[in-house]
Amino acid sequence: MLKVENYFMNDQIRPDQINSQGHLQIGGVDSLTLAEQYGTPLVVYDVAQIREQIHRFQAVFEANHVQSEVSYASKAFAAIAIYQVVNQEHGHIDVVSGGELMTAIKAGFPMDRVTFHGNNKSEAELRLALDHQVGMIVIDNFYEIELLSRLLDELDLQTPVMLRITPGISAHTNEYIQTGQVDSKFGFDLGSGQADQALQAVLSNPRFQMKGIHAHIGSQIFEVAGFEGVANKLVEVAKHWQSEFNYQTEILNVGGGFGIRYVENDHPLAPEEFVDAIVKAVKKAAKVAKIPEPGIWIEPGRSIVGPAGYNLYTVGSRKDIPGYNPFLSVDGGMGDNIRPALYEAEYETVLAKDPAAENVETVRIAGKYCESGDILSRSQALPKTEPGDVLAMLDTGAYGFAMASNYNRNPRPAVVFVENGQSQLVIQRETWEDMVRLDLPYELN
Structure with missing residues (x-):
């Protein structure tokens, strides 16, 4: 094994991820081998890392003796393969569309461990559920x-439900990914009495099996105070509903949003530290409120798959402008990772053939899409690069492929899972033929 401790340039890469050739390896597989075998751009997941994070969440609840569910928020990355992995680890999933639900069905995921979210579920989606x-x-x-009442009557069914509330807590995160504040498109407002009205409507219909309360305050959160606040708020609501409506809450679902590290300036807690704080806050608040201790569910997405993901790109053209950072263009971009363009999200990138090499310049990593804003990184320190070199962007496992598009009619990349030194294609790369597969000729003229 190559000695790298003394000149290791990126502390998000562990020394054991450098093989004897000095190359970055993912899940025990050489990243250059992956690029050669499957092509680039390529999304790669270290499956063992996904499993480990699920276990760490589960261990927090076990240590605190709490009835719980670790429900993977699959909007972060939905595919048959990831649902299979979560199922193998006895996890739960949440889905937010008919497409995600159908994917879970095709994966053979147990439907009794699926939660269906969404602020505008269609009749067809609810029928599928x-x-x-x-x-x-x-x-x-x-x-x-x-709508759900009508469908339940028509189908002569009952269904377990939760009510989503907006707790009036704004997370310290990007405004586009705050979801717990009062002025939100999601959930029932507390202050106006909407949540109470919704509870009464649900309790009045025996086809609804009312199980609990859900809230989600945002994403990529680094501070525990917001989660403690929402835990206390949900217990407060549960106490109010017990006193006013004789309803005993079985489950408090506090959502997800646990932040991860993308770049050096990010300093999140370990995701399971957030969960431990939530559990302790709920336990304490329930004791003070003198209500039965409810079960606690969480919905981590980014924190499960984000750090396990890598995007591999091949370097192409370069543009040098005196007085500015060079543009180093790669064969992917906003079509496979729109977050930098959409949120000004930042990532760190390394040279796959030598991630421990000394950095000699700062570049802008440019995508191939016909948009000036298609910049994957505006300031990335790198060693010397040549056309054909492979770059590995780190921590790309959440909301990259999930938000991928065919802009400019570029095919979406392949996705590969790696584990125990082996790799497997889990989503095929789209082809140019796929880009026109659903098109129909215009014949009315």
Whole structure:
């Protein structure tokens, strides 16, 4: 094994991820071998790292003796393969569309361990969920109460539900990914009495099996105070509902949003530290409120798959402008990772053939899409590079492939899972033929 401790340039890469050739390896597989075998751009997941994070979340609840579910927020990355992995680790999933639900169905995921979210679920999506006896539907608004009531009557069914509330807590995160504040498209407002009205509507219909309360305050959160605040707020609501409506809350679902490290300036807690704080806050608040201790569910997405993901790109053209950082263009971009363009999100990138090499310049990593804003990194220190070199962008496992597009009619990349020194293609690369597969000729003229 190559000695790298003394000149290691990126502390997000562990020394054991450098093989004897000095190359970055992922899940025990050489990243250059992956690039050669599957092509680039390529999304790669270290499956062992995903499993480990699920176990760490589960261990927190076990240590605190709490009835719980670790529900993978699959909007971060949805595919048959990831649902299979979560199922193998006895996890739960949440889905937010008919497409995600169908993917879970095709994966053979147990439907009683599926939660269905969404602020505007269609009739077709709700029918699919009811037909497959989804384990929990999180009701988001009054329209959904009416629609779901009608469908349950028509199908002569009952279904377990939670009510999503907006707790009036704004997380310290990007404004586009704050979801717990009062002025949000999600959930029932507390202050106006909407949440109480929704509870009464649900309790009045025996086809609804009312199980608990859900809230989610945002994503990529680094501070525990927001989670403690929402835990206390949900217990407060549970106490109020018990006193006013004689309803005993079985489950508090506090959502997810646990921040991860993308770049050197990010300093999040370990995700399981957030969960431990939530559990202790709920236990304490329930004791003070003198209500039965509810079960606690969480919905981590980014913190499960984000650090396990890598995007591999091949370097192409370069543009040098005196007085500016060079543009180093790669064969991917905003079509496979729109977050830098959408959120100004930042990542760190290394040279796959020598991630421990000394950095000699700062570049802008440019994508191939026809947009000036298609910049994957505006300031990335790198060693000397040549056309054909492979770059590895780190921590790309969440919301990259999930938000991928065919802009400029570029195919979406392949996805590969690696584990124990072996790799497997889990999503095929789209082809140019795929870009026109659904097109139909215009024949009315």
